[in-house]
Amino acid sequence: MVxxxxxxxxxxxxKRLPGYLHILRQLHQDGAVDISGAVIADMLKLDPVQxxxxxxxxxxxGRPRIGFPIEQLITAIENFLGWNNEREAFLVGAGNxxxxxMGYSGLGRAGVQIIAAFDNDLxxxxxxxxxxxxxxxxxxSELARRMHVKIAILxxxxxxxxxxxxxxxxxxxxxxxxxxxxxLKVPEGVIVQNEDLSSGLAVLxxxxxxxxxxxxxxxxxxxxxx
Amino acid sequence: MVxxxxxxxxxxxxKRLPGYLHILRQLHQDGAVDISGAVIADMLKLDPVQxxxxxxxxxxxGRPRIGFPIEQLITAIENFLGWNNEREAFLVGAGNxxxxxMGYSGLGRAGVQIIAAFDNDLxxxxxxxxxxxxxxxxxxSELARRMHVKIAILxxxxxxxxxxxxxxxxxxxxxxxxxxxxxLKVPEGVIVQNEDLSSGLAVLxxxxxxxxxxxxxxxxxxxxxx
DNA sequence: TATATATTGATAAAAAAATATCGATATAAA
DNA sequence: TTTATATCGATATTTTTTTATCAATATATA
Numbered sequence: 001m002v003x004x005x006x007x008x009x010x011x012x013x014x015k016r017l018p019g020y021l022h023i024l025r026q027l028h029q030d031g032a033v034d035i036s037g038a039v040i041a042d043m044l045k046l047d048p049v050q051x052x053x054x055x056x057x058x059x060x061x062g063r064p065r066i067g068f069p070i071e072q073l074i075t076a077i078e079n080f081l082g083w084n085n086e087r088e089a090f091l092v093g094a095g096n097x098x099x100x101x102m103g104y105s106g107l108g109r110a111g112v113q114i115i116a117a118f119d120n121d122l123x124x125x126x127x128x129x130x131x132x133x134x135x136x137x138x139x140x141s142e143l144a145r146r147m148h149v150k151i152a153i154l155x156x157x158x159x160x161x162x163x164x165x166x167x168x169x170x171x172x173x174x175x176x177x178x179x180x181x182x183x184l185k186v187p188e189g190v191i192v193q194n195e196d197l198s199s200g201l202a203v204l205x206x207x208x209x210x211x212x213x214x215x216x217x218x219x220x221x222x223x224x225x226x
Numbered sequence: 227m228v229x230x231x232x233x234x235x236x237x238x239x240x241k242r243l244p245g246y247l248h249i250l251r252q253l254h255q256d257g258a259v260d261i262s263g264a265v266i267a268d269m270l271k272l273d274p275v276q277x278x279x280x281x282x283x284x285x286x287x288g289r290p291r292i293g294f295p296i297e298q299l300i301t302a303i304e305n306f307l308g309w310n311n312e313r314e315a316f317l318v319g320a321g322n323x324x325x326x327x328m329g330y331s332g333l334g335r336a337g338v339q340i341i342a343a344f345d346n347d348l349x350x351x352x353x354x355x356x357x358x359x360x361x362x363x364x365x366x367s368e369l370a371r372r373m374h375v376k377i378a379i380l381x382x383x384x385x386x387x388x389x390x391x392x393x394x395x396x397x398x399x400x401x402x403x404x405x406x407x408x409x410l411k412v413p414e415g416v417i418v419q420n421e422d423l424s425s426g427l428a429v430l431x432x433x434x435x436x437x438x439x440x441x442x443x444x445x446x447x448x449x450x451x452x
Numbered sequence: 453t454a455t456a457t458a459t460t461g462a463t464a465a466a467a468a469a470a471t472a473t474c475g476a477t478a479t480a481a482a
Numbered sequence: 483t484t485t486a487t488a489t490c491g492a493t494a495t496t497t498t499t500t501t502a503t504c505a506a507t508a509t510a511t512a
Contacts, residue, residue, distance in 0.1 A: 008436070009432075010468075010469075011429060012468090012469065012470090013469095014425075014428050014429050014432050015422075015425035015426075015428060015429060016425070017425075017428055018407075018424040018425055018427070018428045019407070019422070019425070022407050022424075036488080036489065036490090037489080037490075038488090038489080043409060044409055045409060047470070047471060049470080049471060049472075049473095049491095050469090050470065050471075052489090052491070053470090053491090056490095056491070061490085061491085062489075062490055062491085063478065063479090063489080063490075064476080064477045064478050064479075064487095064488070064489045064490050064491095065477080065478055065479045065480075065487075065488045065489050065490085066478075066479075066488090066489075066490095067488095067489070067490085068490095080432070080435075081428050081431045081432050081435060082431050082432065082434060082435030082438070083431060087434075095329075096325060096326040096328075096329040096330065096356075097326045097330070099322065099325075099326065100323045100325065100326035102322075103321075103322040104322065104323070104423070106423060106424050106427070107427070109424075110424065110427050110428070110431055111431075112427070112431075130322075150434075151430075151434070174434070174437070175430055175433070177426070177430055181244075181245070181248050183269060183270055183271060191430060191433045191434060191437070193426055193427075193429055193430035193433075194426075195423065195426045196241075196244070196245070197330070197332060197421065198244040198248075198332050198335075198336065199240075199241035199242070199244055199245070200241075200403070200419055200420075200421045201244070201332070201333070201336050201338070201403065201419075202240050202241060202243055202244045202307050202336070203237060203240050203241060203419055204377075204401055204403055204417060204419035205307045205308050205309060205336055205337075205338075206235075206240050206306070206307050206308065207401070207417045207419075208308060208313075208376075208377070208400070208401050208417060209306075209307060209308030210234070211400070211417070212308070236498075236499075238498090238500090239499095262458080262459065262460090263459080263460080264458090264459080273500070273501065275500080275501060275502075275503095276499090276500065276501075278459095278460070278461070279500090282460095282461070287460085287461085288459075288460055288461085289459080289460075289507085289508065289509085290457095290458070290459045290460050290461095290506080290507045290508050290509075291457075291459050291460085291507080291508055291509050291510075292458090292459075292509075293458095293459070293460085294460090
């Protein structure tokens, strides 16, 4: 029997896969057929060995002097991530970020389709954003269950996060993409992926801050010695 | 002389700091004075040793049986990240995501203030979004230089990314928060922080996909054996 | 005052991730 | 046909990150 579940890749590898997929699709559109790991590494500023190892986890094998078959890689990565079959999702919290995600084409490319958004703002309910209807949050649990929706995207204020998570759980949601800073309490088996913009910002800030201090120190020293 | 630049923390630590800051501010508001690493770990579902090590990198020392002083921790983390002094930023690409970031309060908490957005859509230019003026992208480089803005947030379509990065560089921008999937070419010394929503989505998708396959395998086996 | 203990911080160990090395090989060039 | 070489994939090494252990200690309790 063939191993149906591919060798389990580690989180860092999984996180890099969309980057590979992205340029592979471009290369494919440009008519390229094969690509070497070294070229990919160069395009994405990664280590070539890392690229080869990452790609190996999709099961696709490359050929010496030729590289990897692009089409195969694309389908293998899509398959690996489950991005080649459609899944419906609810979005909870139709604020700024929620609206942005409703218009985010990357979701579609990942096979995720937002079919409705939920909010508690009466002015929003009944309207649509990017073609998605905004429904009252009280309906969340019932509709999730009735429509067999398993994915929820959480983009509301932190204070309301846990309450709406409880609704989701009652509705049978099994995966939550959490954009709030709240640490969600969910029963075992429910997948939570925290998406934290502020942590990326922290890295940027820290680098800037260190740079600045270095510059200032250098300047001060310079002045002192002159 | 006191060491002005704190012990350099590693990236994973830096990424966790905003999470600590967040709950520390809550605790402070609730009137708490000290907090033990174990309690923080519990709140954020982290390892207690990891929390202590992370906090140690801010330079704050805790007391046995008491824990860490909350106020000190808050200012130390803010200081460590440079979040306690204001910096002005430009946003480039006033689309969905751009608009969301203009309304994102987390930026303000990090001391970053978007003072203008740039776009090439004539219908947007001259208007404001969340109180920020939308200016023609041709002005980017000149204004950055004249206003000494050093930070740019990149939220436009990938095709236009590199071109506008070149404008930024000419304008003296030194830090770019990149929300596009493009691998940016910048001169040495310019900081680029890539913020990739699709990588988080990939992790969620993969977990869902694996779960599903497991369930299906189990069901098939169950049927076969009955 | 003496004792018990929650908690830190330092050091050590383990695990995970990134990077280096190198033989095997399929193709292109000689 | 033979040789040279770009590329892979396996294994080994190094580095980074996480997790475990434990002595030191400041406070609370007896």
